[in-house]
Amino acid sequence: MCLAIPARIIKLEEDRAVVDAMGNQFNARTTLLPDAKLGDLVLVHAGFAISTIDEDEARKTWQLIEEIDNFKDTQNKVSG
Amino acid sequence: MLQRIRKAQLLMDTACEITGRPVNIMEVCGTHTVAIFRNGLKETLPKSMKLLSGPGCPVCVTHQGYIDTVLELADRKDIIVATYGDMVRVPGKNGSLETRKSTGNVKIVLSSEDALQLARDNPAKTVVFVAVGFETTTPASAVAVKTAAAEGIDNFCILSNHKLVVPAMDALLSDEKNMIDAFLCPGHVSVIIGYAAYKEIVDKYKKPCVVAGFEPMQIIEGLAEICRQIIEDRPQAKSIYTAVVTEEGNQTAQKIISECFEATDGYWRGLGKIPKSTLQPKEEFSRFDAYKRFGLKENTDYETTGCRCGQVLCGLIDPPQCPLFASVCQPLTPVGPCMVSSEGACSAWYKYGRREKKHQ
Numbered sequence: 001m002c003l004a005i006p007a008r009i010i011k012l013e014e015d016r017a018v019v020d021a022m023g024n025q026f027n028a029r030t031t032l033l034p035d036a037k038l039g040d041l042v043l044v045h046a047g048f049a050i051s052t053i054d055e056d057e058a059r060k061t062w063q064l065i066e067e068i069d070n071f072k073d074t075q076n077k078v079s080g
Numbered sequence: 081m082l083q084r085i086r087k088a089q090l091l092m093d094t095a096c097e098i099t100g101r102p103v104n105i106m107e108v109c110g111t112h113t114v115a116i117f118r119n120g121l122k123e124t125l126p127k128s129m130k131l132l133s134g135p136g137c138p139v140c141v142t143h144q145g146y147i148d149t150v151l152e153l154a155d156r157k158d159i160i161v162a163t164y165g166d167m168v169r170v171p172g173k174n175g176s177l178e179t180r181k182s183t184g185n186v187k188i189v190l191s192s193e194d195a196l197q198l199a200r201d202n203p204a205k206t207v208v209f210v211a212v213g214f215e216t217t218t219p220a221s222a223v224a225v226k227t228a229a230a231e232g233i234d235n236f237c238i239l240s241n242h243k244l245v246v247p248a249m250d251a252l253l254s255d256e257k258n259m260i261d262a263f264l265c266p267g268h269v270s271v272i273i274g275y276a277a278y279k280e281i282v283d284k285y286k287k288p289c290v291v292a293g294f295e296p297m298q299i300i301e302g303l304a305e306i307c308r309q310i311i312e313d314r315p316q317a318k319s320i321y322t323a324v325v326t327e328e329g330n331q332t333a334q335k336i337i338s339e340c341f342e343a344t345d346g347y348w349r350g351l352g353k354i355p356k357s358t359l360q361p362k363e364e365f366s367r368f369d370a371y372k373r374f375g376l377k378e379n380t381d382y383e384t385t386g387c388r389c390g391q392v393l394c395g396l397i398d399p400p401q402c403p404l405f406a407s408v409c410q411p412l413t414p415v416g417p418c419m420v421s422s423e424g425a426c427s428a429w430y431k432y433g434r435r436e437k438k439h440q
Contacts, residue, residue: 003111003294004216004268029193032219032333043271043324046164046213046220047191050330051271057323064294067118 004045005065006058012038019044022062081297088304089126095307096128103129104259105306106252106395108245109266110137110423111294117432119296125303132259132395133425135248135348136266138213139166140393140417140424143347145379146241147172153208153239153370154180160202161186162195163210164217169420192224199228199236208370211238215272218242218359219333222340225361225368239370240360242341245269246277247357248348252394253285260395262288262306264299267321274329278317291319340365347378349417350390389416392425399429406430 007019007028015031019042030036033049041058042049053061096103107113113133116122122131135141151172154161161177165188168177177186189195192209199207211221221238228236245266252258265278270291278289288309292302302320309315319325337359346358361369370376387409388402399405399418409415411427418424 004271026190027193029223031223032330032336034332043268045268046217047193048220048223050216050219050268050333051324053324060293060295064115 003061003065004043004050006041006053006061007044007049009036009038009040009042009049012036017049019049022065084297085124085300088300088307089124091304091307091311092126092129095310096126098311099261101128103261103307103310104132104395105129105262105264105303106132106134106260107264107266108134108136108249109264109269110140110421111268112136112264112266112292112299113425113428114423115294115296115299117428119299120432121296121299124300129303131264131303133392133428134252134260134263134395135351135393136214136245137418137421137423137425138217138243139170139421140389141243141248141348141351142167142170142212142241142417143349144172145347146239147176148174148379149376150177150208150210150239151175151180152376153374154183154185157185158205159185160198160205160207161210162189162198162207163187164189164212166421167210167212169414170417171414171420192220196224196227196233196236199233203235206235206237206373209236209238211240211242214243214245214266214269215333215337216268218341219272219330219336222336225340225365226336228368229365234367237368237370237373238361239376240341240358241346242359243346243348244343244357244359245273246281247343247354248351249278249281249289250284251348251351251354251357253281253287255394257396258394260287261310262290262315264302264306265289265291265319267291267293267298267325270319270321270325270329272330272333274327275317275319275325276327277329282315282317286315288315289317291321291325293321293323348393350393387416389418389424389426392418399426399433402426 007021009017011018019028028044043051195209288306290305292298341359343356391397414420418426
């Protein structure tokens with residue numbers, strides 16, 4: 001699955017983050033996004049933040065995820 | 081928005097008129113495939129424009145030999161196979177990972193990090209991570225391998241079948257029988273590789289390559305941009321998904337991939353062996369390469385009897401043209417991977433394409 005999930009960084013220690021996407025919190029690494037800061041919205045794929053994303057775009061993608069699949073399914077399908 | 085749609089439709093109509101034959105645009109991303117079907121976008125396009133679902137779903141492009149190698153490993157008592165959920169139901173010669181889950185040798189993970197943790201927690205076993213996916217997923221595997229090397233987690237390795245998108249596009253266009261006029265390029269793969277990666281395809285074959293996001297309007301405008309390029313006869317590599325896709329992509333991720341992996345010739349379902357299209361760990365990380373650790377020979381490509389996923393992936397046929405489609409091959413009893421994966425063309429067609437069929 002090539003769809004990454006927008007999420008907000010709510011904790012950050014070195015490159016280990018806790019992120020929040022639509023109320024779901026999970027771990028993600030910021031290894032691939034060294035400039036990521038606490039509070040940033042990022043695209044997370046397979047446990048890694050791959051890009052920052054703005055609020056508007058994040059909202060659109062969340063909507064899309066809700067439409068395409070339910071969130072749990074999306075999380076289980078990550079190879080992309 | 082209506083105005084934007086009208087403008088896009090005008091460009092599409094004009095492109096079809098100018099070429100005087102059907103315009104075939106291939107998407108190479110499973111999420112695009114699903115979005116196109118789900119939103120009924122095919123019905124809004126001019127009759128002479130055809131969207132082809134190409135090799136964009138990582139589960140679908142994984143060749144049968146690889147699946148069987150994974151299943152052989154899952155049958156060994158000294159191994160735990162860690163896999164993304166997508167791969168679990170793909171049938172091999174003998175069952176699937178799902179049929180082996182009860183043995184405890186198969187674990188579903190959400191990230192390569194979880195697979196590494198399994199290795200730390202199970203020192204008596206070797207954890208083999210089923211490393212599939214395109215460039216979006218590859219950096220996660222690269223980080224896992226580098227972490228394993230740094231921390232000396234020697235009971236971890238990966239069975240890499242990571243694929244590169246651009247060599248597959250090249251292989252499709254190099255086939256004289258291909259009917260592809262342009263590519264709608266994947267959104268999140270391009271976050272990593274950048275839209276500059278498609279320039280070699282544009283230069284070599286003079287076909288438009290346009291990156292779009294996954295919303296209906298992004299897809300429509302991506303197709304319209306392709307049509308504009310066809311009308312002006314000026315093929316370009318371009319992104320209209322400017323929110324996250326840059327020309328150069330995520331260079332940190334690219335660097336980590338290139339430190340860990342090198343491209344080798346590899347098999348794809350339906351496309352056969354494609355030069356420099358599959359990633360394997362570099363020599364310095366070879367102890368984390370499951371092929372080398374277990375002396376595995378790559379099973380050569382073969383296809384399941386009667387299954388035409390290969391031709392579907394090349395855009396040569398639509399799923400309903402496969403004799404197995406919707407008869408013996410259905411989402412709950414899939415024969416081929418394009419029906420297994422929710423992002424496969426057959427699955428999308430099965431779920432959403434019936435109404436379209438009625439229109440034809």
